[in-house]
Amino acid sequence: MSSAGDAVARLVREEYARVLATLIRVTGSVTLAEDAAQDAVVRALETWPRDGVPDQPRAWLLVTAKRRAIDHIRREGRRDELEAAAMEHPADEPPETVRDDLLRLVFTCCHPFLSVDAQVALALRTLGGLSTAEVARALLVPEATMAKRLTRAKQKIAQAGIPYRVPAAEELPDRLDGVATVVYLIFNEGYEGRRELALEAIRLGRVLAGLMPDEPTVLGLLALMLLQESRRAARFAADGTPVLLAQQDRSRWDGPAIKEGVELVGVALRRSADRPDRYAVQAAIAACHTLSLTYEDTNWNAVVSWYDVLVTIHDTPVARLNRAVAVGERDGPVAGLALVEAIAGLDGYPWWHASRAELLNRLGDKDSARVAYERAVALGLNEPTAQHLLRRIDDLG
Missing domain, CATH: 1.10.8 (Helicase, Ruva Protein; domain 3)
Structure with a gap:
């Protein structure tokens, strides 16, 4: 083309x-x-x-x-x-009925009548414009399973007559978990390269913050997206391949976005002091990175401590993988690799293999690192990220 x-x-x-x-x-x-x-x-x-x-x-x-x-x-x-x-x-x-079609669609997809898995899948397919294969990869399920899940979700919406509207204020809390998950997964797709999706997710986050200004989940979600997006200018090389955090030019990070995100983190953490919120905690982890002057200055003790909190309230294989990588930075590749290899259920997740490859490479096990990099590429990544990993394979010699 x-x-x-x-x-x-x-x-x-x-x-x-x-x-x-x-x-x-x-x-x-x-x-x-x-x-x-x-x-x-x-x-x-x-x-x-x-x-x-x-x-x-x-x-x-x-x-x-x-x-x-x-x-x-x-x-x-x-x-x-x-x-x-x-x-x-x-x-x-009338203007009050034409509020925001995208936001209406988020809430339609995230109706409590649907399972959370179906909510997230349908919203990614419709809002994010992702293919069924891309949605399946994002949610770590086979494509055939995802196709059936999407079909059933659409049928349920039609059969149950789920309304296409923004819910009343008293209905919002029951929808929040699904909506926040959807918005963040849309952001994640944009974070990997499609900036229009990342910006749309941030815009939706701001709309949600207007609807629920005291909700720590919403504030934490918006803070997390702002802090991650603040690194956009330094995250990609001229050819589009990703630049790892350790090599990024921090002078290119977006200062105003960092300031806004850090302020929101503080508010979200104060409002969830009795019951930590997973988005606020993830935003706190992002803040640890964005407030460090250099990669070497990163407070890995703080990062690992926040991950300890995260896996207590939101124990997922991906959260454990991210914690393992942080432990590898703090305590060395042997400790990190042991934790990575102890995580079950991520054999089909390319970033598990890529993380394992990096740690093996640091330990000098080039042959095993090569196999792990190749497995990550084979599982399907966007083209710039795949090219980055192929270069890592070339660097092994």
Whole structure:
């Protein structure tokens, strides 16, 4: 694809989630909205490189997708002509009902009627625009399992008539865990390279903070995303490959974002003093890194201590892996490797193999490190990260 084609593809990808969210509000069907939005995307990728990008790309995509949805409705006889026409030319809605289509979609996907696993999977698929394979990789399950999970979730939404709206204030706490998980996983996808997703997740975090200004989970989540995003400018080399934390030019970190994030961490930790919140604790770990002048100055005792808190309140294999890596920095590669290899359930997770490879490399076991790096690459990573690991393999000699 040409550079112009790449630019068009990025633009379409950036607009997809908003177009889909609005279509779901208009059509009332996740499946119909997805089909129509994807059809509009295909047409955009076919025509924009040839005819030029329209002045209002989102409006073009939305109109094209609505026409596709209307054609389907009329063909299936699901609504009469007046209803289809009303969807094509909707009456102006009062501002209070048109709050934020993406936020509505988050809460629709995260309805308590759905399991948390289904909530997260559906939101990543629709909001993040991730493929089923990408969602499966993010959630560490086989692709076939994820495809079935997504289908069941959409069917449940349709059968139960789950409303497409932001819940009332008293309903918000029951939805918070799923919503926070979804927003953070969307951010994680953006953190690996797709910045538009990271920025969208931060924007949603700010909206949630406006809805729930005293909730430590929301404040901790926003702080965590800001602190991690603050390192964006130093995280990638000119060719797009990632730069490890130890090698990053800290003068390029975003000072205002760090300041805001650290202030939010303090508030979140104070408000969750009696019952630590996992996002606030992860934000505290991020703050340990962003407040260090150099990598060598990092307070690894503090980092490991915060990980100790994290695995107490949110004991997952990935949290244990991150703690093991921190222990490896504090106590040396032998201690870190022992903890990494003691973690069960991560054989299909590329970062487990990559972390193990780094520790083996530090111990001088080049052959085992090579095998672990190769396994990480084989499990599927984005192209820049895969290239980075392939270079690590080359460095082994």
